[in-house]
Amino acid sequence: MVLLVLIHFMISVYMHHIPEPRFRRRTLPLSPPGHLEKKTAKMKLLTLNFLTCAVKTCKSSSDSFPLHPKDAELASDDVDVNPELLVNLLPRLDWKALKTTSAELGFPQLPDSPPTIEQLQSDDKLLKDLHSLLMETNLMEGKLVCGVCGHEYAVREGIPNFLLPSHLV
Numbered sequence: 001m002v003l004l005v006l007i008h009f010m011i012s013v014y015m016h017h018i019p020e021p022r023f024r025r026r027t028l029p030l031s032p033p034g035h036l037e038k039k040t041a042k043m044k045l046l047t048l049n050f051l052t053c054a055v056k057t058c059k060s061s062s063d064s065f066p067l068h069p070k071d072a073e074l075a076s077d078d079v080d081v082n083p084e085l086l087v088n089l090l091p092r093l094d095w096k097a098l099k100t101t102s103a104e105l106g107f108p109q110l111p112d113s114p115p116t117i118e119q120l121q122s123d124d125k126l127l128k129d130l131h132s133l134l135m136e137t138n139l140m141e142g143k144l145v146c147g148v149c150g151h152e153y154a155v156r157e158g159i160p161n162f163l164l165p166s167h168l169v
């Protein structure tokens with residue numbers, strides 16, 4: 001009897017642990033022979049929500065974040081919507097900084113306060129808009145300017161250069 005209960009328990013635990021495929025898998029195109037495909041780096045707009053000036057004395061000032069895009073060239077990407085990722089991301093976002101970045105890049109104005117997780121989960125358009133802004137928008141070329149020291153970090157082919165000139169280190 002105990003054994004039966006145990007077996008039943010094991011089966012139910014096992015059944016609960018079968019992962020369900022949650023998201024559509026994307027089939028990758030075959031690489032051309034010899035890997036001739038040019039790898040292009042992409043800097044998602046989301047990244048700007050986590051970058052601050054590398055100059056030590058700027059770190060203590062709230063004006064060193066977010067960095068301000070200048071002469072920005074954007075590229076849009078087609079990425080599968082991942083609602084779970086966005087829901088997890090939401091509490092980690094600095095909404096005020098995102099609002100600033102988004103406005104500086106000419107996107108429609110974001111509301112003053114972030115949506116709640118419940119709002120995000122129940123509003124498909126909101127989810128799609130936020131996904132498009134954070135995950136599909138890439139900064140390809142331009143500069144990121146610190147609001148304190150004015151240093152301009154160059155972004156080329158989707159890669160920001162955070163190496164500082166010797167007098168700023």
Ligand SMILES: [Zn+2]
Pocket residue numbers: 053054055058064146147148149150151
């Ligand atoms: Zn700075």
